[in-house]
Amino acid sequence: MTIMVDDTRVVTLESGTLTLKIQNDASIDELCGFAARANPKRGFLIVSKVLGRHLPAAPAAMRGSMDQLGAMLPADIPQPVAFLGMAETATALGQGVFAAYRRNNPDVSALYLQTSRQRVDGSTIIATFEEGHSHATSHLVQIADEQLIALARSARTLVIIDDECSTGHTFIGGAEAMMAALPNLERIETCCLTDWSGQAYCTAMPLPTTGHAILRGAMNWEKNPDQVPPQLASTSNGVGTAPATGMGSRSGLLDPECAYRAPVEPKAGERILVLGDGEHSYEALLIAEEIEAKGGIAAVQCITRTPALLGHAMETVSHFDDAYGSGAPCHLYNILGHQPDRIIITAEIAGEQIRQAKAAVAALGKDIPIEMVLCAYHSAEEK
Structure with a gap:
């Protein structure tokens, strides 16, 4: 149950009661839904409507939020600037904010990094940290190119991008880890x-910090004492292996990336759901934008490690294996939320995604064409 009184939203979940007080004029209904996590460490989940992960998101809404955040960053922050997108949920958001800032400030020296749960062969791990409340706690920051390592070490400003901030502890942990790597x-x-x-966390950050958000507010969480705590799978924090032709964002970028892949040709008015796979999510947005430019109607979602309980924003759940070999259980929520005529899985590594997506759709009584667009970012020899 969800109740809204003035600027306060009260959400009653199986796991407890979430009370949110909105502090600016952003629309919570345009940005957020809610669900209960299947996680004994934290019982609630803020489910973004513009992230393209758990709910189908229009590409224009995704790009608009990226551009809005990118525009909030000052042009005169000390250079070089290192951007850090947080895996797995904010990897598309991170690249999108980086793209917006690079477009607005083309002369600023900047690079993009992301945390990862996939190991990149031949890269140097420059930082690690733990996200205590997460289902997958361990973050790796790695760079493959020695020149990018040198640029990162000379960075004077760090921009950390995540989808949601409840306490700021993840920002603090990420900042402290990066301080050692970026002196x-x-x-x-x-x-x-x-x-x-x-923004109380700002005073605990290791350096002067400014926080930027589209919606700002305060939160109170009361756990349901009668709920039997759900248990996480023992493999939830498993580390996988990135393919040799995988994303450059895991090991450092100077510019936003796009894949070498086949083009997508929609029919006029065709409703197409584009699925990213875990951290590989920015290309799903690029494909969705391509579809809409050609007359289709696109939405973006992702196969994800996030464990959630059905109810509220989570109407259905389908289960997938992790194509990266970590053994972590993966999920896809609301697969029919866009009412798709076709589903395209955007992958950098081919596993059982098509078979498992077909099984998910069939279990919901539908027969929808499903295909894969396999993406490469460089040849294996370049590595």
């Missing part, structure tokens, strides 16, 4: 879609 840092900027911390 010339002078300041930190954070970006997220929704920030419920009141």
Whole structure:
């Protein structure tokens, strides 16, 4: 049950009661839904409507939120600037914010990094940290190119991008880990879609910090004492292996990337759901934008490690194996939410995604064409 009184939203979940007080004029209904996590560490989930992960998101809404956050970052922050997108949920958002900032400030020296749960062969791990409340706690930051390592170490500003901030502890942990790797840092900027911390975490950051968010507010969580705590799979924090032709964002970029792949040809008015796979999610947005430019109607979602309970924003759940070999259980929520005529899986590594997606659709009584667009970012020899 969800109740809205003035600027306060009360959400009653199986796992407890979430009370949210909105502090600016952003629309919570345009940005957020809610669900219960299947996670004993944290019982609630803010389910973004513009992230393209758990709910189908229109590409224009995704790009609009990326551009909005990118525009909040000052042009005169000390250079070089290192951007850090947080795996797995904010990897598309991170690249999109980086793309917006690069477009607005083309002369600023900047690079993009992301945390990852996939190991990149031949890269150097420059930082690791733990996200205590997560189902998958371990974050790796790795760079493959020595020149990019040198640029990163000279960075004076760090921009950390995540989808949501409840307490700010993840920002603090990420910043402290990156401080050791980037010794010339002078300041930190954070970006997220929704920030419920009141930005109290900023005073605990290791350097002067400014936080940016589309929706700001305060949060109170009361756990349901009668709920039997759900248990996480023992493999939830498993580390996988990135393919040799995989994303450059896991090991450092100077510009936003796009894949070498086949084009997508929609019929006029065809409704197409584009699925990213875990951290591989920015290309799903690019494909969705391509579809809409050619007359289709696209939405973006992702296969994800996030464990959630059915109810509220989570109407259906389908289960997938992790194509990266980590053994972590993966899920897809609301697969029919876009009412798709066709589903395209955007993958950098081919596993059982098509078979499992077909089984998911069939279990819901539908027969929808499903195909894969296999993406490469460089040849294996370049590695």
